[in-house]
Amino acid sequence: MNQLTGIHHVTAITSSAEKIYDFFNDILGLRLVKKTVNQDDINTYHLFFADDEGNAGTDMTFFDFKGISKGQHGTNEIARTSFRVPNDKAVEYFLDRFESFNVKHDGIQEMFGKKILPFEDFDGQLYQIISDEHDNGVAPGVAWKNGPVPEEFGIYGLGPVFITVNQFTAFKSAFEAVYLFKETQSEGNYHLFETGEGGNGASVIIVDDTTSQTAYQGFGTVHHVAFRVPDEETLRAWIERLDSFNLPNSGYVDRFFFKSLYARLAMPILFEIATDGPGFMGDEPYETLGEKLSLPPFLEGQREYIESQVRHIDTVRSK
Numbered sequence: 001m002n003q004l005t006g007i008h009h010v011t012a013i014t015s016s017a018e019k020i021y022d023f024f025n026d027i028l029g030l031r032l033v034k035k036t037v038n039q040d041d042i043n044t045y046h047l048f049f050a051d052d053e054g055n056a057g058t059d060m061t062f063f064d065f066k067g068i069s070k071g072q073h074g075t076n077e078i079a080r081t082s083f084r085v086p087n088d089k090a091v092e093y094f095l096d097r098f099e100s101f102n103v104k105h106d107g108i109q110e111m112f113g114k115k116i117l118p119f120e121d122f123d124g125q126l127y128q129i130i131s132d133e134h135d136n137g138v139a140p141g142v143a144w145k146n147g148p149v150p151e152e153f154g155i156y157g158l159g160p161v162f163i164t165v166n167q168f169t170a171f172k173s174a175f176e177a178v179y180l181f182k183e184t185q186s187e188g189n190y191h192l193f194e195t196g197e198g199g200n201g202a203s204v205i206i207v208d209d210t211t212s213q214t215a216y217q218g219f220g221t222v223h224h225v226a227f228r229v230p231d232e233e234t235l236r237a238w239i240e241r242l243d244s245f246n247l248p249n250s251g252y253v254d255r256f257f258f259k260s261l262y263a264r265l266a267m268p269i270l271f272e273i274a275t276d277g278p279g280f281m282g283d284e285p286y287e288t289l290g291e292k293l294s295l296p297p298f299l300e301g302q303r304e305y306i307e308s309q310v311r312h313i314d315t316v317r318s319k
């Protein structure tokens with residue numbers, strides 16, 4: 001069985017598509033590579049922020065569901081998303097940058113031998129910068145070449161995703177058995193699991209948390225995390241694998257930009273498996289990625305209606 005090769009993307013919920021665009025574009029220096037809508041709720045934006053080329057393993061995406069309330073952090077949730085930078089000096093760069101932009105953050109810390117910098121956005125969504133200085137695992141992407149952050153310090157991939165659970169032993173057993181991650185280190189109640197080539201881009205940190213209140217989704221929280229597979233053939237093998245465990249799942253889903261499979265290993269934590277391709281440049285050129293509303297072919301016939309429902313957001317940068 002082919003192992004999952006790493007983190008593909010993380011999808012979260014925001015209170016404001018406009019404000020999250022400003023936060024990711026102007027402060028974090030992640031490129032908007034696709035401005036589209038939620039394929040299951042076409043009244044909702046779906047924004048994809050990634051590296052310079054929109055490579056798999058680099059993108060964090062956001063829904064802005066209308067009328068949704070603020071979420072609550074706690075146990076039993078995908079709690080925090082990490083962003084990879086090349087070295088410790090880049091972590092220090094972001095510390096200074098967050099202070100200049102009044103971004104709420106902690107000080108630089110160390111976890112599993114890596115320098116980290118926890119921070120959050122205007123919704124209380126939780127993130128951290130993580131240094132690749134001592135990383136030897138799955139390769140990163142490419143920092144945004146024309147972004148506001150110097151390339152040598154730029155974010156170029158996703159790092160470990162944090163998952164809090166109140167029944168660690170049971171979750172660990174199921175997670176390792178079904179998704180083939182393996183625990184490689186632990187520090188207190190933080191447990192590092194890796195897959196494929198391992199390293200920052202192929203890691204999940206599971207937090208044993210029996211004391212916090214139960215989390216619930218809303219803006220400021222993560223909707224799901226997706227793991228990478230190289231191609232559709234491997235994805236179909238994973239569908240068979242989940243079926244062999246009698247794990248309820250979505251089956252094959254065509255998202256146009258990639259092919260997907262969804263399942264909940266434990267309520268309410270949603271895992272997706274997604275293919276590396278075909279990617280984000282099939283309908284837009286590199287130079288203007290994310291500047292217009294992009295719709296997959298099966299929604300193109302509804303463009304006029306969709307454009308009447310989702311407010312205009314100016315994301316043109318190639319002027």
